[in-house]
Amino acid sequence: MAPGKRMMMTRRHSPHKIQVYLGGTTDSVRLKNSRRGDTKEEKEAFAEFLHGAGWKTEEIIQSMKDADDFYCERLALVKLDCWSKGHMVLIGDAAHCPSGRTGMGTTSSMVGAYILAGEIGRHCGAEDGKDGLAVALKAYEQKFRPFMEQVQQGVLEDSEDGLLDSLMATSFGIGIFNYLAGKMSFLKINPAKWMMKENVKNWDLPEYEELLRD
Structure with missing residues (x-):
């Protein structure tokens, strides 16, 4: 079995069904090479990766194989040294996908597109030549890259010594996590504000008069 970290969470969303979230990091070649949308192969690869994880794993694996609403996605992070070459330029996830862990994919795409349009409007007038x-x-890269570097900082890097990893490594730690999660749910506290990368510091959105219409 390929080494890696495995995570399972359950959530009851109706009297008759339970949602199960399966995830982890792995070097599994089978999971990596499974064709997107090939549900049967993705399920088998997941079962191979999760086998022996303990708790209710085997029961969950069997339920997963029988499920008709299975969904699988890979977390991706895109880091490129350059976003343009010649007259070709990348924006959005193709240039700087920050992964779903940041909650900043749409924001980053919109901000990047805005800056690119602003710089083209500023520098591509008739008097600027070829x-x-x-x-x-x-200019697009120089102004936008500091924003993306903060958004992507630490994402998907090895966090083996992180607090959450240490907490989830024991039954006692999982109990504490469940207790805190229950309290936050009861008090309607949204933990996403601590997990997302919205607080970009020492960076201001440029203003472009060139984009304003009379």
Whole structure:
């Protein structure tokens, strides 16, 4: 079995059904190579990865194989040294996918597209000549990259010594986690504000008069 971390969480959303969240990090070649949308193969690869994890794993694996609403997705992080080449430029997830763990995919795409449009509007007038686009693309990277570096910082990096990993490594720790999660649910506290990367520091959204219409 490929080494890695495994995580399972259950959530009852109706009197008759329980949702199960399965995840982890693994070097499993089978899971990596399973074709997206090939539900049967993805289920088998997950079963192989999760086998022997303890608790109610075997029961969950069997339920997963019988489920007709199975969904599998990979967490991805895209880091490129350069977002443009010649007259070609990347924006959105193709350039800087921050992964679903940040909650900043849509925000990053919108901010990046806005800055790119602003710089093109600023540097690609008739008087700028053929070099205007090259200047605009360079300015796009210079202004937007500090934003994305903060959003992506620490994402998907090895956190083996992290507090959450240590907490979830024992039955006692899992009990504490469940207790705190229950309290937050009862008090209607949203933990996402501590997990998401919305607080980008020392960076201001540029203003572009070139994008304003009379």
